[in-house]
């Protein structure tokens with residue numbers, strides 16, 4: 001099996017294409033022929049060494065994979081030939097990940113892919129898109145409806161942002177997109193944004209803890225001042241689903257939106273989300289996501305191109321998603 005492995009060395013991690021034997025695949029009772037993976041923000045951190053996100057060394061990178069089951073234990077609900085997806089769990093944390101032609105994982109990590117999606121489409125969605133779906137579900141569960149007013153999506157031209165816009169627009173919401181790349185205005189409008197704002201409006205320290213009420217809810221993958229400013233503009237009783245830290249991990253704000261406007265800040269984690277939540281998220285994507293948008297938002301690279309793709313992801317240069325064809 002061919003794989004992109006990361007090894008910690010003096011001077012930082014080294015990414016290398018290697019050949020591994022069946023015995024080196026890792027623990028697990030389900031064997032999968034991997035067809036596609038994806039380069040997520042977290043993969044960017046791991047592959048470039050920008051942040052230590054892997055717990056073991058050496059380890060195959062890639063927090064996502066989609067492929068076909070080779071073998072699975074009886075009673076697991078899986079059978080040879082099933083199209084499946086694995087997002088997060090221990091992949092590229094303490095278990096070999098998806099940048100490989102084969103994988104072996106515990107059955108509890110495996111999600112059946114909705115029949116409508118190909119394995120390429122599953123990875124065009126990937127962890128970023130499935131996380132966007134978890135955010136959309138949090139907003140729906142909170143009771144926010146399209147009649148309550150517009151929603152804001154930060155980091156709009158990134159992976160989470162792009163899928164969140166497409167999904168929320170398809171659910172009937174008016175979506176405002178915040179981006180640092182105003183040149184992507186047309187792209188964001190095609191995905192379903194009705195208004196595109198310059199992220200500079202949100203990314204600097206805000207003048208007041210509460211500003212005029214503007215949005216009923218938000219999806220934030222950026223954190224820091226941007227999240228604080230979004231919170232300050234959420235309507236009474238609204239919600240922000242935060243999943244990311246592209247601007248920063250800090251939260252330099254005030255409790256005013258929570259105690260004076262009853263705003264909810266919902267934390268979204270995709271890595272260890274329950275199987276029930278994963279199935280709900282994939283069902284929502286199945287029901288709502290226009291697959292034509294996936295073509296528009298996705299670039300495909302081979303295993304040899306992952307390192308440069310990872311650098312572009314961290315530099316904020318990738319529009320939408322990067323799929324990895326592990327056989328290319």
Ligand SMILES: NC(=O)c1ccc[n+]([C@@H]2O[C@H](COP(=O)([O-])OP(=O)(O)OC[C@H]3O[C@@H](n4cnc5c(N)ncnc54)[C@H](OP(=O)(O)O)[C@@H]3O)[C@@H](O)[C@H]2O)c1
Pocket residue numbers: 040041042127128131154155156157158159160161178179180181199203221222226242243244245246247268269270271313314316317318320
């Ligand atoms: N909690 C979870 O389980 C989970 C799951 C998936 C992702 N995440 C996190 O969510 C974040 C986004 O992931 P992604 O896959 O969408 O990454 P991505 O494709 O790289 O997109 C991130 C976007 O954030 C914006 N951005 C970058 N630097 C910024 C800055 N300094 N200030 C403000 N905005 C900035 C850019 O959008 P514009 O160019 O449009 O401004 C960029 O495209 C990452 O922090 C990732 O780790 C978390």
